Amino acid sequence: MLYNKFSHFSIESGTDEAGRGCLAGPVTAAAVILPENFENKILNDSKQLTEKAREQLRPFIEEQAISFAVTHLEPLVIDEINILNASIKAMQESILKLNPKPEYIIVDGNRFKPVLDIPHSCIVKGDAKFMSIAAASVLAKTYRDEYMNRIHEEFPMYNWKQNKGYPTQEHREAIRKYGITKYHRISYRLLPEQLKLEI
Template sequence: MLSLRYSESPYECGTDEAGRGCLAGPVTAAAIILPEDFKLDLLNDSKQLSEKVREKLKPIIEEKAISYAVTHLEPIIIDEINILNASIKAMQECVVKLNPIPNYIIVDGNRFKPINNIPYSTIVKGDSKYMSIAAASVLAKTYRDEYMDKIHEEFPMYNWKQNKGYPTKEHREAIRKYGTTKYHRMSFRLLPEQLSFDF
């Protein structure tokens, strides 16, 4: 059973990201403040839920939330500042978009950086322990999947609609055959035997 609160703060927000291990597409974060009476039976870490269930939960989460925000950070930024910093930056950007401003932040994982002097706690596997982090994980995943479906239309040969940019065998074969796109993360090891790409 997921807990509603970690702190005593009335405007505690949970934040999480999706797409950290992908070879293409953005890293997407979400942050959310839930009301005191929030209940949602199916809610869990988005990785434990089917796509159908995530899609069903998304509008309910959005409707019930006091406030939520989603941010995509593009591959160019990921390559510039690295994926860990990009994940943290995406979560920070979501937090500052919330209204009201949260007075406590709970973050999935073990790394975060202070933003606007708001106290925070990092929680390993937080998306399977706290409702707000689980809700943020569902939003981050569903919004990122929508983004990947959209760019799939531009570059269908990589089948992002199916693999969402993750390093599947099919995705890597397509990179080998067709090369890279503006959506690929050039700082990542795109092919197993890759040393460097010639540009």
Template sequence: MLCKFYLTENLESGTDEAGRGCLAGPVTAAAVILPANFENKILNDSKTLSEKTREQLRPIIEEQAVSFAVTHLEPLVIDKINILNASIKAMQESILKLNPKPEYIIVDGNRFKPVLDIPHSCIVKGDAKYMSIAAASILAKTYRDEYMNRIHEEFPMYNWKQNKGYPTQEHREAIKKYGVTKYHRMSFRLLPEQLKLEI
């Protein structure tokens, strides 16, 4: 059973990201403030839920949240500032979009940088412990999947609709065969040594 709040019922935001380990596409973060009376028995860490369940939960979260926001950071930004900093930046930008401004932030993971003057706590596996982080994980995942499905239409040979940009063997074989796109993260090791890409 997920906990409702970490510190305060009053405007506590959870934040999480999706797509950190991918070779292509954005890193996507979300921030969510849930009301004190929010109840949902299905809500959990997005990684433990089926795609269908995540899609069912997304409109419930969006309709019932006090506020929510989602941010995509593109591969060019990831390559420039690295994936850890891009993940943190995406979460920060999502929090800055919230209205009203949260009074406290709980972050999935163990690294974060302050936003404005808002106090925060980092919680390892927070998406499996707190409702607002779980809700943020679902929004980040569903919005990113939606993005990857869209760019799959542009580059169907990489099958992003299926692998969502993660380093599957199929994805890496496609990189070897077709090269890279504007959506690939050039700072990542796109191919293992035995499949080295000629650029």
């Protein structure tokens, strides 16, 4: 069972990200403020839900939320500041877009940096404990998947529509065969040692 609130503040935002482990595409974060009486029996950590369930939840969350925001940070930024900092920055930027400004922030995971003067708590596996973080995880995942489906049309040989940029064997074989694109994260190990090209 997911809880509605963590703090005693009335305007509490949950935030989460998707795509940290991917070889290509953005890291995407969302922040959500839900009403205190929000209810949904399906909502859970996005990784525990089917794609169909996530797609059904997204418009429901957007309709019911007091406020929500989503941010994509591109591979260039990830390569420049590293994936942890990029994930935190994407969550911070999403929070800054919220209206009203949250009085408290709950973050999935164990690392975060303060936004303005808003107090926060990091909650390990928070997306399986609190409604607003779970909602943020669903929005981050669905918006990122949508983005990957879109760039799949540009580079279909990597099959991002299916693997969403994650390091599947098929994705790595395509990198070995076709090289990399502007959407790949060059700071990542894109190929295991045994697949490196001999030059």
